[in-house]
Amino acid sequence: MKKTVVLLATILAFGLSAQAQKANIEFPEYKFTTIKENPITTVKNQHRSGTCWAYSTIGFVESEVIRINNITDPALYPDFSEFFVVSHSYSDRADKFVMLDGNLTFSAGSQGEDVLDVIRLYGLVPQEAMTGMNYGSELPVQGELDAVLRAYVEAVVKNPNKTLTTAWKRGYQAILDEYLGEYPQSFVVDGIEYTPESYRDALNFNPDDYVTLTSFTHHPFYTYFPFEVADNWRWDQFYNVPIDEFMSILDYALENGYTIAWGSDVSEPGFTRDGLAILVDVKATNTSGSDQERWVGKSEDKTSKKNASKKANSKTNPIVEQQPTQESRQEGFMNKTITDDHGMQIYGIATDQWGGKYYMVKNSWGDAGKYKGIWYASEAFVKGQSLDICIHKSALPKEFVEQHPNVLR
Numbered sequence: 001m002k003k004t005v006v007l008l009a010t011i012l013a014f015g016l017s018a019q020a021q022k023a024n025i026e027f028p029e030y031k032f033t034t035i036k037e038n039p040i041t042t043v044k045n046q047h048r049s050g051t052c053w054a055y056s057t058i059g060f061v062e063s064e065v066i067r068i069n070n071i072t073d074p075a076l077y078p079d080f081s082e083f084f085v086v087s088h089s090y091s092d093r094a095d096k097f098v099m100l101d102g103n104l105t106f107s108a109g110s111q112g113e114d115v116l117d118v119i120r121l122y123g124l125v126p127q128e129a130m131t132g133m134n135y136g137s138e139l140p141v142q143g144e145l146d147a148v149l150r151a152y153v154e155a156v157v158k159n160p161n162k163t164l165t166t167a168w169k170r171g172y173q174a175i176l177d178e179y180l181g182e183y184p185q186s187f188v189v190d191g192i193e194y195t196p197e198s199y200r201d202a203l204n205f206n207p208d209d210y211v212t213l214t215s216f217t218h219h220p221f222y223t224y225f226p227f228e229v230a231d232n233w234r235w236d237q238f239y240n241v242p243i244d245e246f247m248s249i250l251d252y253a254l255e256n257g258y259t260i261a262w263g264s265d266v267s268e269p270g271f272t273r274d275g276l277a278i279l280v281d282v283k284a285t286n287t288s289g290s291d292q293e294r295w296v297g298k299s300e301d302k303t304s305k306k307n308a309s310k311k312a313n314s315k316t317n318p319i320v321e322q323q324p325t326q327e328s329r330q331e332g333f334m335n336k337t338i339t340d341d342h343g344m345q346i347y348g349i350a351t352d353q354w355g356g357k358y359y360m361v362k363n364s365w366g367d368a369g370k371y372k373g374i375w376y377a378s379e380a381f382v383k384g385q386s387l388d389i390c391i392h393k394s395a396l397p398k399e400f401v402e403q404h405p406n407v408l409r
Contacts, residue, residue, distance in 0.1 A: 025269055025270070025280055025282070025319070027272070027274075027276060027278075027319060028316065028317065028318060028319070030276065030318075030352050030353070030376070031352065031353045032350040032351070032352055032358060032376055033350060033351050033352075033353075034348060034349075034350050034360070035348070035349045035350055035351060036254055036255055036348050036349045037347065037348035037349075037360060038063065038067075038254065038257055038258065038259050038347045038348060039063055039066045039067070039071075039074075039077070039259075039347075040059060040062075040063050040259065040345065040347045040362050041059060041062040041063065041066075041077050041078070041079060042079075043362060043363065043364070043366065043367060043372070043373030043374070044059070044082070044364050044366075045139055045140075045364065045365060045366030046082075046140055046364040046365070047139035047140045047141060047366070048139070048140060048141045048142065048143065049108060049140035049141070049142040050107065050108030050109050050142070050146070051082060051083075051086050051108060051140065051142070052342050052343040052344070052364055053109065053110045053111050053112055053114065053115065053231065053263075053343040054082040054083075054085050054086050054089070054110070054115060055082055055343070055364035056112065056261055056262070056343035056344050056345050056362075056364060057112040057114075057115035057116070057261045057343065057345075057390070058080050058081075058082050058085065058115060059261075059345045059362055059364070060112070060259055060260070060261035060345050060390065061080060061115070061119070061124075061205065062077065062078050062079070062080055063259040063345070063347065064205060064258075064259070064392065065078050065203050065204075065205055066078070067257060067258065067259075068203075068204050068205065069203065069204060078126070078203070079126060079127040079128075080124050080125065080126060080127060081124075081125045081126065081127050081129060081130040081131070081132065082127075082132065083130055083131065083132025083140075083180045083181070084118075084122075084124070084125045084129075084130045084132075084183065084184075084196070085114075085115050085118045085119070086132065086180065087130075087132070087176050087180045087181075087183065088118045088121070088122050088183075089110055089114050089115075089118055090149060090176060091172070091173060091176060092117075092118075092121075092234075093106060093110075093233055094106075094149070094153050094169070094172050095169070096233065096234075097153050097157070098153060098156055098157055098164070098168075101157055102153075102154065102157040104233055105230040105231065105233055106149075106150055106153060106154075107146065107150075107230075107231075108142060108146050109230070109231040109340075110231050110232075110233065111227075111229070111231045111232050111236070111263055111340065111343065111388070112212065112261040112263060112343060112388070112390045113212055113232070113234065113236035113238075113390065114233075114234055114236070115261075116207040116210055116390075117207070117234055117236065119200060119205070119207045120207040120208070122183075122196055122197070123195065123196025123197040123198075123199060123200040124196060124199050124200040124203065124205070125183075125184055125187060125196050125199065126187065126189060126199075128187075129184040129187040130180070130181050130183065130184055131181065132180045132181060134178065134179055134180055134181045135178075135179050145175075145179045145180075148175060149172070149175060149176075152171070152172055152175065153172065156168045156172075183196070184196070187199075209392055209393055209394070210390055210391065210392055210393065211239055211390070211391060211393050211396070211407060211408075212236070212238045212239065212388050212389070212390040213238065213239050213240075213241055213246055213249065213388060213389050213390075213391070214227055214238040214239070214240055214241075214246075214387065214388045215240065215241055215242060215243040215245075215246040215326070215329065215386070216240065216329065216330055216333055217326060217327075217330045218330065218333075218334070219240050220240065221240050221241055221242055222239075222240065222241065222404045222406070222407075223239070223240055223406075224237040224238065224239050224240070224406075224409070225237060225238065225240060226238075227387075227388065229339075229340040229387065230340070231340050232340075238388055239407050242326060243324075243325075243326045243329060243383060245400070246383075246386070246389070247379075247382070247383055248397070249389075249391070249395075249396060249397065249400065250346070250359075250382070250389055250391075251349070252395065252396075252397045253391050253392075253395035253396075254346070254347075254348065254349055254359075255349075256395065258391055258392055258395040259345055259346065259347040260345065260346040260347075260389045260390065260391055261343065261345060261389065261390040261391075262343065262344050262345065262346045262361070262382075262386065262388075262389050262390075263340055263342075263343050263386070263387040263388045263389075264277075264341065264342055264343075264344065264377075264382070264385050264386050264387060265332075265337075265338045265339050265340070265341050265342075265385040265387065266341045266342045266385070267337075267339065267341055268280065268381070268385060269282065270319070270321075270378075270381065271381070272369075273368060273369060274369050274370045275369035275370045275371040275374060275375050275376060276375065276376060277361070277375050277376065277377035277378065277381045277382075277385075278319050278321060278377075278378045278380075278381055279321045279322045279324065279378060279380040279381040279384050279385065280319055280320075280321065280322070281319075281320045281321055281322045317354075318352060318354045318356055321378060321380040321381075322380060322384060323380065324380060324383050324384030324385075328384065329384060332384075338384075338385060338387070339387075340387050343364075344361045344362060344363050344364070344375070345361065345362040346359045346360070346361050346362075346377075346382075346389070347360055347361070347362055348360035350376060352376075356378060356379070357378070357379040358376040358377060358378055358379065359376070359377045359378075359379070359382050360374060360375075360376065361374065361375040361376070361377050362374060362375075363375050393407075393408055
């Protein structure tokens with residue numbers, strides 16, 4: 001018992017230390033200049049739901065439909081239903097969860113490839129055809145739904161009848177239908193009647209035209225592997241490339257008019273709720289009197305460190321950042337400090353007033369933050385914290401495809 005109390009106290013102290021570190025980072029006033037910006041649709045709000053993966057990838061799909069069909073009038077930009085995708089994903093996951101006797105992650109989380117899988121299997125529908133708001137709130141609030149679904153499938157897995165009934169899946173689907181709405185069998189857009197499948201095809205969107213890239217060394221580079229994160233419950237395969245090539249492909253895609261569906265760790269203290277994502281080097285930041293000083297300690301030369309900290313964190317200098325490497329990424333992934341936290345959409349490139357490079361990111365938290373739902377992620381942050389990016393295969397550099405044709409399988 002004593003050991004348990006000591007352990008809990010230690011965990012609590014580290015948790016409070018992390019919060020204090022984050023609060024004590026004094027960010028300067030950043031000014032950003034757009035270098036390249038590709039079309040995106042309006043910022044949405046996932047609110048109290050764990051569906052960033054659907055919002056980010058649907059936003060990406062909307063940008064792809066804009067690009068593919070050369071839509072130049074923002075008034076004609078598409079608005080697709082996130083919860084048509086979410087409901088189908090929840091339904092498919094229940095099948096697999098029961099098939100595997102409960103030995104599968106069952107939660108609201110998923111990842112971008114799941115959206116492409118749903119579109120491939122079931123099609124697309126416009127937002128007005130299935131809003132998903134069928135339970136009395138204007139924005140998603142899914143705690144009750146998620147708890148009910150999990151309790152239901154866990155009861156089915158226990159198999160109290162010693163054989164599964166033919167009713168369990170109908171009952172499960174009825175819950176989804178009541179909370180999120182029934183799947184529309186047909187709908188009308190601009191005077192034309194579509195099914196979800198025919199609508200997808202009329203938009204010229206082919207889910208098979210996309211590839212998801214990652215960059216870790218526990219699998220060979222230039223091969224596909226089922227990425228080992230809990231949210232990849234379909235066991236989709238990602239293509240593995242070195243991190244510098246990963247970043248070069250990202251830049252090439254953006255510079256040539258493509259956007260990117262991005263999966264990232266956002267637990268770092270430099271990911272703020274005010275629109276910044278910066279890979280802060282906390283050892284070089286002004287932390288006098290903070291818990292960081294308690295845990296990390298002071299340097300031998302207190303005066304020089306104090307002066308360096310003030311310079312690094314002054315209002316006229318940018319935050320000092322870590323310099324991520326392939327090795328640091330792998331270490332973070334293996335020790336679970338780099339995890340699959342959040343999905344967003346990268347759509348542009350910008351610079352700050354000191355010439356630092358940033359990526360323009362569409363989030364799904366409504367108009368939160370200084371930039372009304374847009375985040376500016378530093379090059380170091382994206383390099384260090386990315387789990388994966390999904391892009392159109394034509395966004396891959398020609399030389400890369402020639403050297404690694406297996407990427408186009």
